[in-house]
Amino acid sequence: MSKPSDQPSLRWDDNAIVTLDQRALPHERRLLRLDTVDDVITAITTLAVRGAPSIGLAGALGVALSAYAHCLPGGTGGGQAAVRADARRLAAARPTAVNLAWAVERAVGRLADGPDAVLAEATAMIDEDRTVNRQMVAHAVRAVRDRCPQRPLRLLTHCNTGRLATAAVGTALGTILALADAGEVTEVLVDETRPLLQGARLTAWELAEAGVPHRVCIDSAAAAAMRQGLVDCVLVGADRITARGDVANKIGTYGLAIAAAHHGIPFIVVAPESSWDRSLADGRDIVIEERAADEVTSYGGVRTTPRGTRAYNPAFDVTPVSLITAIVSEHGVHHASEVTA
């Protein structure tokens, strides 16, 4: 039997995309079947499918769904023009993670060869992501070992960057799991990741599944944990990295990086090449998704703020390269000071 981490977070099955519904975790392991482009867009916008590499793969498979619907005799018609329109809607479902637009564009690139070619491209991307995960994690493990001589390690991570967010072991969380597997980790502090609790719900679930000791850490306690000496290294993922190495990632990452720099703690970003957007130099040019106020003004469907309270709810922030120790991809370890436009 394969280990949980050997199973891709999403797959193609009988003309549909099948994925774990991340909204239901950790209480329910519910499979979600996405039959149409609209299903895919809803899954991405509601975070049933989330994490930069995973939404890219879902987007690419969504183009295949569209190609089968519009480009086969007996389908709904519309041809390639209709598929391109769907592809634009898919790519716009979430604006910050560049992996989504990148993957959709790659799938569209095979449109002239027919729906089977689009599907083959999308499924090849799933296989590639698995290879990329393995390579990236190997480099990132080396980066942590080089910078953190003490053993065992106390690590801190933010959001969810594991197998739910990718097609294999993940990026930052994959690295943590590999270090834990080697017996080098004593505890992982898991930022709960307000407001949608990707850390508390998903990362804690993945770590528990793997048997890695961890505690959920309220986001606002991360700096205090660093001051108390509970953190040897911070590992996070990325949604978009600019040519000079500024990193957009889940809201709260910037604050973590400031705190880590203040305490002299290595801050390492682990992300695939597909998260780089070299068309941008300055991270301030990255479009940051602003999400609905009710994600903050209510909890579990119950309002927590006075009626009419407005909210500031950006899904991501940007950490300038000056606060980052290293950025690791499948190609190796980049010292942040070497990454320039």
Ligand SMILES: CSC[C@@H](O)[C@@H](O)C(=O)COP(=O)(O)O
């Ligand atoms: C390997 S996932 C990298 C990032 O996508 C991750 O850190 C993150 O910020 C995810 O945000 P989310 O809003 O949950 O999709």
